[in-house]
Amino acid sequence: xxxxxxxxxxxxxxxxxxxxxxxxxxxxxxxxxxxxxxxxxxxxxxxxxxxxxxxxxxxxxxxxxxxxxxxxxxxxxxxxxxxxx
Amino acid sequence: xxxxxxxxxxxxxxxxxxxxxxxxxxxxxxxxxxxxxxxxxxxxxxxxxxxxxxxxxxxxxxxxxxxxxxxxxxxxxxxxxxxxxxxxxxxxxxxxxxxxxxxxxxxxxxxxxxxxxxxxxxxxxxxxxxxxxxxxxxxxxxxxxxxxxxxxxxxxxxxxxxxxxxxxxxxxxxxxxxxxxxxxxxxxxxxxxxxxxxxxxxxxxxxxxxxxxxxxxxxxxxxxxxxxxxxxxxxxxxxxxxxxxxxxxxxxxxxxxxxxxxxxxxxxxxxxxxxxxxxxxxxxxxxxxxxxxxxxxxxxxxxxxxxxxxxxxxxxxxxxxxxxxxxxxxxxxxxxxxxxxxxxxxxxxxxxxxxxxxxxxxxxxxxxxxxxxxxxxxxxxxxxxxxxxxxxxxxxxxxxxxxxxxxxxxxxxxxxxxxxxxxxxxxxxxxxxxxxxxxxxxxxxxxxxxxxxxxxxxxxxxxxxxxxxxxxxxxxxxxxxxxxxxxxxxxxxxxxxxxxxxxxxxxxxxxxxxxxxxxxxxxxxxxxxxxxxxxxxxxxxxxxxxxxxxxxxxxxxxxxxxxxxxxxxxxxxxxxxxxxxxxxxxxxxxxxxxxxxxxxxxxxxxxxxxxxxxxxxxxxxxxxxxxxxxxxxxxxxxxxxxxxxxxxxxxxxxxxxxxxxxxxxxxxxxxxxxxxxxxxxxxxxxxxxxxxxxxxxxxxxxxxxxxxxxxxxxxxxxxxxxxxxxxxxxxxxxxxxxxxxxxxxxxxxxxxxxxxxxxxxxxxxxxxxxxxxxxxxxxxxxxxxxxxxxxxxxxxxxxxxxxxxxxxxxxxxxxxxxxxxxxxxxxxxxxxxxxxxxxxxxxxxxxxxxxxxxxxxxxxxxxxxxxxxxxxxxxxxxxxxxxxxxxxxx
Numbered sequence: 001x002x003x004x005x006x007x008x009x010x011x012x013x014x015x016x017x018x019x020x021x022x023x024x025x026x027x028x029x030x031x032x033x034x035x036x037x038x039x040x041x042x043x044x045x046x047x048x049x050x051x052x053x054x055x056x057x058x059x060x061x062x063x064x065x066x067x068x069x070x071x072x073x074x075x076x077x078x079x080x081x082x083x084x085x
Numbered sequence: 086x087x088x089x090x091x092x093x094x095x096x097x098x099x100x101x102x103x104x105x106x107x108x109x110x111x112x113x114x115x116x117x118x119x120x121x122x123x124x125x126x127x128x129x130x131x132x133x134x135x136x137x138x139x140x141x142x143x144x145x146x147x148x149x150x151x152x153x154x155x156x157x158x159x160x161x162x163x164x165x166x167x168x169x170x171x172x173x174x175x176x177x178x179x180x181x182x183x184x185x186x187x188x189x190x191x192x193x194x195x196x197x198x199x200x201x202x203x204x205x206x207x208x209x210x211x212x213x214x215x216x217x218x219x220x221x222x223x224x225x226x227x228x229x230x231x232x233x234x235x236x237x238x239x240x241x242x243x244x245x246x247x248x249x250x251x252x253x254x255x256x257x258x259x260x261x262x263x264x265x266x267x268x269x270x271x272x273x274x275x276x277x278x279x280x281x282x283x284x285x286x287x288x289x290x291x292x293x294x295x296x297x298x299x300x301x302x303x304x305x306x307x308x309x310x311x312x313x314x315x316x317x318x319x320x321x322x323x324x325x326x327x328x329x330x331x332x333x334x335x336x337x338x339x340x341x342x343x344x345x346x347x348x349x350x351x352x353x354x355x356x357x358x359x360x361x362x363x364x365x366x367x368x369x370x371x372x373x374x375x376x377x378x379x380x381x382x383x384x385x386x387x388x389x390x391x392x393x394x395x396x397x398x399x400x401x402x403x404x405x406x407x408x409x410x411x412x413x414x415x416x417x418x419x420x421x422x423x424x425x426x427x428x429x430x431x432x433x434x435x436x437x438x439x440x441x442x443x444x445x446x447x448x449x450x451x452x453x454x455x456x457x458x459x460x461x462x463x464x465x466x467x468x469x470x471x472x473x474x475x476x477x478x479x480x481x482x483x484x485x486x487x488x489x490x491x492x493x494x495x496x497x498x499x500x501x502x503x504x505x506x507x508x509x510x511x512x513x514x515x516x517x518x519x520x521x522x523x524x525x526x527x528x529x530x531x532x533x534x535x536x537x538x539x540x541x542x543x544x545x546x547x548x549x550x551x552x553x554x555x556x557x558x559x560x561x562x563x564x565x566x567x568x569x570x571x572x573x574x575x576x577x578x579x580x581x582x583x584x585x586x587x588x589x590x591x592x593x594x595x596x597x598x599x600x601x602x603x604x605x606x607x608x609x610x611x612x613x614x615x616x617x618x619x620x621x622x623x624x625x626x627x628x629x630x631x632x633x634x635x636x637x638x639x640x641x642x643x644x645x646x647x648x649x650x651x652x653x654x655x656x657x658x659x660x661x662x663x664x665x666x667x668x669x670x671x672x673x674x675x676x677x678x679x680x681x682x683x684x685x686x687x688x689x690x691x692x693x694x695x696x697x698x699x700x701x702x703x704x705x706x707x708x709x710x711x712x713x714x715x716x717x718x719x720x721x722x723x724x725x726x727x728x729x730x731x732x733x734x735x736x737x738x739x740x741x742x743x744x745x746x747x748x749x750x751x752x753x754x755x756x757x758x759x760x761x762x763x764x765x766x767x768x769x770x771x772x773x774x775x776x777x778x779x780x781x782x783x784x785x786x787x788x789x790x791x792x793x794x795x796x797x798x799x800x801x802x803x804x805x806x807x808x809x810x811x812x813x814x815x816x817x818x819x820x821x822x823x824x825x826x827x828x829x830x831x832x833x834x835x836x837x838x839x840x841x842x843x844x845x846x847x848x849x850x851x852x853x854x855x856x857x858x859x860x861x862x863x864x865x866x867x868x869x870x871x872x873x874x875x876x877x878x879x880x881x882x883x884x885x886x887x888x889x890x891x892x893x894x895x896x897x898x899x900x901x902x903x904x905x906x907x908x909x910x911x912x913x914x915x916x917x918x919x920x921x922x923x924x925x926x927x928x929x930x931x932x933x934x935x936x937x938x939x940x941x942x943x944x945x946x947x948x949x950x951x952x953x954x955x956x957x958x959x960x961x962x963x964x965x966x967x968x969x970x971x972x973x974x975x
């Protein structure tokens with residue numbers, strides 16, 4: 001499991017690929033910054049019970065459909081939290 | 086420096102004083118817009134894979150489905166899954182992707198160019214000549230461009246940043262489209278065109294800049310927002326359901342699938358808007374600041390409302406306009422999607438709000454400034470050759486002002502005055518502005534336009550309303566165009582005259598006739614033909630001397646007379662048009678079958694009425710394919726030089742010229758100097774051997790000085806070119822027409838072209854536009870330039886383009902404004918179609934080149950668009966610096 005970083009937090013607002021803002025503090029945040037104690041994970045394929053990892057940055061959704069761990073899945077109708085995470 | 090073309094800055098009039106003169110003082114935007122713009126300045130162009138992932142996933146699930154339904158479902162899935170992002174202080178929300186300057190690849194169009202260089206797909210594309218233009222393009226090194234990979238970010242095409250963790254999925258998704266994309270399918274079938282190998286040779290030599298069917302298949306057109314403004318999304322769905330019931334089971338069944346596809350697509354867009362509304366509510370729940378909290382809640386309410394219903398206010402209508410603009414941009418790679426005459430389309434809503442006191446001018450201005458920032462955030466993901474070489478990173482969302490109403494009276498209104506004011510206070514590249522100049526427009530309105538142009542934004546460009554209408558009636562009358570309908574036109578993209586229609590917007594039982602685009606993309610025919618390069622190939626009997634490759638068979642002429650030379654040029658030019666028209670038609674056919682337009686089709690009259698999408702000629706006007714040229718002044722100057730030095734005065738033979746061209750007139754090659762700029766070239770020790778022929782070539786009569794010898798050559802070219810384009814038929818079996826804009830192609834196209842008989846050195850940038858003089862060669866003042874530029878009838882062509890650079894001191898103050906307006910009028914009254922200005926001291930540009938970080942917000946006008954200086958490639962920067970600077974305008 002990748003260490004949690006700001007990009008995995010639902011309070012992270014991405015401005016571009018290099019940086020973003022914290023929706024709570026409104027301060028600048030980097031996507032790869034270590035997360036703070038207020039972290040709430042945003043639904044991503046990596047946290048989904050349907051996701052299986054196959055290699056770095058790639059995996060499968062429901063065993064057959066190509067997927068990738070960093071896909072934000074908050075709008076995915078099939079997302080369900082993987083309790084093992 | 087040994088020759089005139091080396092002079093970095095050329096002045097007409099006296100040289101200005103030593104101090105760099107600033108532009109007239111600009112006013113500042115509202116704090117809200119200023120903060121948004123500051124955030125934009127710090128943001129980099131960023132790519133995400135969300136939309137293409139979900140699009141492709143759904144597409145694959147529907148193997149075997151009716152193609153247009155499959156496309157609709159894929160778009161629906163893309164829209165539904167986009168993660169909403171709302172930035173602090175926004176009054177208008179929604180964007181293309183989940184970054185401020187977000188965009189994404191569309192592998193259903195083309196998948197090759199963004200693959201890793203070592204990838205087989207990329208190599209195949211390179212071999213077929215599709216990517217040659219990329220090689221000769223330089224991207225700007227500053228601003229929002231991600232020019233190199235860094236840390237967890239990969240640079241694509243020298244402009245876009247992609248997170249490392251999304252690279253594998255991008256490649257996997259791209260591979261899924263191999264042999265299925267518009268690019269691949271089009272390529273498979275275009276090879277069936279007799280003489281196809283000639284097409285590939287044209288692309289490799291960059292005689293043609295790029296294909297159009299899979300690069301930017303839509304755009305250079307004017308949006309039409311009537312249906313969502315009048316009916317709202319649910320109203321359109323209801324209309325489609327009714328229409329669907331009427332046609333189900335009857336012949337011409339494509340209508341059934343079209344209506345169903347529009348319904349599906351709109352359901353996706355509804356969901357997308359509602360996702361944004363939910364995000365606004367979420368942000369409100371986090372917000373401690375009462376004012377901001379209220380704004381988020383109002384935004385949520387507004388978005389929820391317009392996800393189903395027509396607008397209730399000016400703010401609602403502006404949000405609808407923006408979201409449908411983005412929605413179209415999300416269905417295809419598009420540049421030049423112009424919002425059109427926004428101030429006239431939204432005027433009824435604004436007028437009502439002003440009357441009932443729910444909005445005031447200050448709030449209107451703030452909203453319009455926010456609109457400017459949102460439009461500026463638009464990025465278009467395409468190859469380096471397209472994004473850099475043609476577009477210079479610009480997206481060409483042209484907002485038009487002025488012109489005439491349906492009844493022939495002046496169309497200018499108070500909201501348009503505010504749009505101009507917002508262009509002054511919040512100067513950003515988008516939307517660029519164009520003034521549809523008509524003698525009936527009020528003086529106060531025109532002076533407001535002048536005030537805006539004067540601050541150095543480069544907008545509004547000044548366009549001749551009557552010339553455009555003459556062009557439209559001339560080219561579209563067989564489709565029903567008349568004078569009244571011609572008045573609804575606007576500019577699509579940087580400068581493409583586009584047909585419009587009057588739509589009956591009914592508010593409070595009063596009908597307001599609003600203008601909107603009613604034709605598909607223009608500039609989708611033959612994308613930029615390199616005129617000086619074709620002349621070079623004529624001189625070397627069909628060979629591209631840069632690569633040594635044969636492009637055309639021998640022309641068979643001895644070139645013993647000027648007429649033979651001219652005929653050989655026309656023969657080669659016609660050959661190029663022939664094969665490129667046919668191959669482009671096949672690409673566009675692949676596009677309409679694989680990725681038919683749904684969002685744009687739904688918006689454009691009369692697609693909903695006919696039950697046909699744009700690709701099935703659903704639009705009211707469909708004669709929009711064109712043939713584009715680049716390097717006009719260099720061609721004309723070269724012909725002038727050969728006519729004088731070889732055929733009239735016999736100072737040299739053609740063989741002498743061939744040798745001089747191969748020797749680059751004794752200068753180092755651009756490859757040796759490492760710069761394709763026209764001001765960086767260095768002589769070799771052998772320069773003296775070529776000095777005389779170079780001097781006489783430079784001294785031959787040049788276009789732009791009111792000299793009949795060379796202007797007659799210009800007129801011959803224009804009369805022939807504009808007429809011959811009608812001989813070629815588009816995919817829709819309509820005659821094509823001439824389009825004469827350079828955009829940024831004069832950089833890379835110059836880069837591949839040897840020295841010219843006009844004295845231009847190898848690899849250096851051509852003159853911009855189509856009636857602009859070559860930098861430094863217009864020596865007789867602006868009115869002489871105007872006479873030359875109007876030596877032919879501009880209504881024969883979709884456009885003509887004239888760029889001028891004027892020193893700020895010349896137009897200073899109220900007196901300067903009036904003088905400036907008279908200058909503009911003088912050109913347009915002569916029949917000029919378009920003129921645009923850089924009001925800048927060239928030395929400021931040189932300072933900006935040396936120290937770009939201090940000039941992050943500096944805007945310049947290139948050729949049909951305004952761009953941040955730091956986001957331009959050096960080729961184009963040098964060309965703008967080198968343009969003749971008018972220090973007097975008498």
